[in-house]
Amino acid sequence: MSSLTSFDPEESKEKNENQSPTITKDRPKAPVYQTKALNLWYGQTHALKDINLPIFENEVTAIIGPSGCGKSTYIKTLNRMVEMVESVKISGEILYRDKNIFDKNYRVEELRTRVGMVFQKPNPFPKTIFENVAYGPKVHGIRDKKLLKQIVENSLKGAAIWEEVKDRLHENAYGLSGGQQQRLCIARCLAIEPDVILMDEPTSALDPKSTLKVEELVQELKKNYSIVIVTHNMQQAARISDKTAFFLNGEVVENEKTDFIFSTPNDNRTEDYISGRFG
């Protein structure tokens, strides 16, 4: 846990101030999420233990760890989806844009319009491609057809699938390949103009070519969104993320820059996991 303290935005701010003004690459980014002393239980099972984790804007944060380590639970806590499980009990805070999402007055619907989610298995609605993307904006009251068309086109372009589907927008989404369906789900997510995109193993059901497309897309999307991605694929985390948090038995063992985690991790357990000695 000590490694968490090494990731202090204030410290990096200080460092940045000492640098030449022309160097903007390491400009400190604002935290979108701040998780503070988060504990979560499923009944008697202590699934998340004292999690302290910042997530920064316009970055890709990868969450890695063996099965059952709490990474999916954590990502589902970020949009409070985890509360759908009845026996769940939570303590601690998650601040999203400085507001505690567990506050009594916090509107979960508002949170979910700001935080989109993409799942392991593509889950398009049994509707046309167009309807899949237009669904969210419609729910939010957009009726103007011209505007809806524009949103659909922009979202599909944003998800790098427009060229493949522009001539078949009114066909059923189930006719698309797995990789296309997943990018459609990403487009659906973009249509509500989120701030954060949570991805729970978004490529584990995809072939290598589709995986590559989604990975390229993630790189592109981080310019405008903050992305948290749970992945079992170590190379994927190394390739696409800026920060990596290693979860083990419900704890964050290490949270650091990805380049650091995959070259000289602080903790032996991180080293053992990323080099395949367990998990």
Added chain:
Amino acid sequence: MTVRENFNLEMIELKEEIKLLGSMVEKAFFDTMDAFHSKNKAKFEQIIENDKYINAIELDINEKATLLIAKQQPVASDLRKIIVALKVSSDLERMGDLAVDLAKAAERMHDYEKFKEYEISLLEMANKAQHMMNNVLIAYKESKVMDAQHVASMDDVVDAAYGEFIWKIINITITDKRDIEHITQMTFIARYIERIADYCTNISEWIIYEVNGQRFDLN
């Protein structure tokens, strides 16, 4: 057998091959200086000829290391071990080339009693470099950072001997034009020995990188 055990076994094999390469280079350097001492011209030819085996082993190590990266996709210390294996084998191969350069320079020298004292200085310098080479190969085999640092500190002694030698040699009064060729070759030999010691320091740096991921300039 798990994937990890496989990786460990292949890594052991790779290190064994580097050990072999190291011993071949060590022998080439030793034989060269030995032949230089005994003026054994036939031996020089043999050393030059044998360099192709050193090159072949280095190529084989490169191929094995590349395959290991492709198949096992190592990270962190596993990746460093392979990168260092590549660097060390490349440095050893260069040292092998320097042994050949030494042999060629020594071959061009005549049995010339006049410069005996200088030749003894060169042999002493080579002795120090050999000691470094031997120690650095053991440090690499055993991944010992302290020993690697000790080898690097020995480089200063070789550098000082080199400086002293060059200083001595430029002060020779040339009375015969044959002296020029002889002196030139001795200068080359001193330089090659000094370079071999530098490569030993390089390997020391790689050992430290392999063990704790930090790069130091020990030169």
